[in-house]
Amino acid sequence: MVVLIGIIMGCVAYAILLERKVCAWLQDRVGPNRAGPLGLLQPMADGVKFLLKEDFTPGTVDRPLFFLAPCIAFTVAMIGFAVIPWGGLVDLGGPEPVRVQVASVDIGLLYILAVGAMGVYGLVLAGWSSNNKFSFYGGMRAAAQMLSYEIPMGLAILVVVLTTGQVRLENIVEYQMQSTWNVLLHPLAFLILLVTAFAETNRLPFDLAESEQELIGGYHTEYSSMKMALFFLGEYAHLITVSAFMATLFFGGWELFPFSTRLGWGWLDWIYKSQTFPAALCQFAIVFGKVVVFILFFMWVRWTLVRPRFDQLMRFAWNGLVPAGIALVILTSLLLYKNAAESIWSPLCNAAVFAAAVLRFYVSSPVITGRQAHMPPINGSPTRRFE
Structure with missing residues (x-):
């Protein structure tokens, strides 16, 4: 566990540098390039900067909870790594x-859900204990957002549990290697x-709990x-955990590509x-490569x-x-x-639910609200659009 914590902390530090480099590339800039060759020592420079910053605590805060909140946010993000399988037997x-x-x-999936739900405590306590209206609003937003998006996340995971009949993450990987x-x-x-992962990790475009x-x-x-x-270390640690979780749950874990176990290639059989x-x-390396792809996708978004x-x-x-998740669980059960869960009917049902969810979301979109709702219609016909 100590070795894993060291690896995670190193990955978190360089994930921050990677995000700054990706941002610079998307904005046609160079990015950090002064601390060490190609800016590779920038994480250490940032760590020293944080250590030397003044640790100011406002006099109006609730000190015990104020100090406890960042510890909870960081610890919860770290302990999720414990059940992630990075390979088979050795x-x-x-x-x-x-x-x-x-x-x-035995209950690896439930462990991940429970640990993810605990993360909201750190954010709510941070907002409450700061005795600041902006912090309080941010904490309330974080609580409402994370609790709301945990429901569709649980439904999506339930679909996998119904299909595989497993709640151990390594068994789910082995099931995918034998099937697809x-x-x-x-x-x-x-x-x-994937969408709920953005909300759970407070990443853009779902970072309304800390919108500047x-x-x-x-x-x-x-x-x-x-x-x-x-807080920043916990956010990026949570990002890595969620990426590894999705790679394990939907992308075969340490299987290089779908159906590869059926090819009979000697070097693949040796790996597996x-x-x-x-x-x-x-x-x-296979699992880590999939995690890096997910992290780059999060940064690009x-x-x-x-x-x-x-x-x-x-x-x-x-x-x-939520309606799409409920419909998907019902159709998967049927x-x-x-005995058609692994047939072509499964992706077809997914496509049908997706089309129905888009249609329902469009129909339920309200008429223009706010000040414009009370303005006279243009040419006698009111306009409908998404908010």
Whole structure:
């Protein structure tokens, strides 16, 4: 576990540098390039900067909760890594092979959901204890957003549980290696989980809990120095955890590509079946590569899409994702009853639910609200559009 924490902290530090480089590339800039060759020492420079910053604590805050909140946010993000499988079995010379995993938990999926739900406590406590209206609004937004999007996330995960009949993450990976990737059977479930991941990690375009234009800094407005750094470290650690979780749940974990176990290629069979240390490194590299792709996608979306209003964010969850998730669970159950869960009917049902969800979301979009709703119609015909 100590080794994993060290690896995670290194990945988090350089994920921040990677985001700054991706941002610079998208904006036609160079990015950090002064601290070390090609800016590779920039994470260490940022860490020293945070350590040397003044640790200012306002006199009006609730000090115990004020100090506890960043610790909760960081700790919850870190402990989610414990059940992520980074490979299969490896023989290290002991009495029996071990898994490339900190803890092989029987209820790994439920553990991930429980740990993710605990993350809201750190944000709410940060907003409440700061005794600042902007921080309080940010904490309330974070609570409403995360609790709302956990419902469609749970429904998307339930689809996978129904299909595979497993709640252990390593068993779900092995099921996909024997059958096919879940993203091919349930693309809509993956899409729902991907959207909810943006909300759970407070990433743009769903970062309304800390939107600068409205709330200054949101729930961490009053924080500085290492207390503020813990929030950022927790955010990027959560981002890596969510990326690894999606790679495990829908993209076959350490399987290189779909149906690869059926090809009979010797080097692939060696990677999948050999319990040697080099094979375990190859499996880890495959999972890590998928995680990097997801992280790059999260970063690309951050600098591409605009931020919606908070009411639009909540309406999208309750009018779009939740009905789609419920319909998907019902159809998956019916397909299982008919022994057709792994047939072409599964992606077809996903496509039908997606079309119905888009239609319902369009029909339920309200008439123009606010000041414009009371203005006289143009040419006698009122206009309807999305907010």
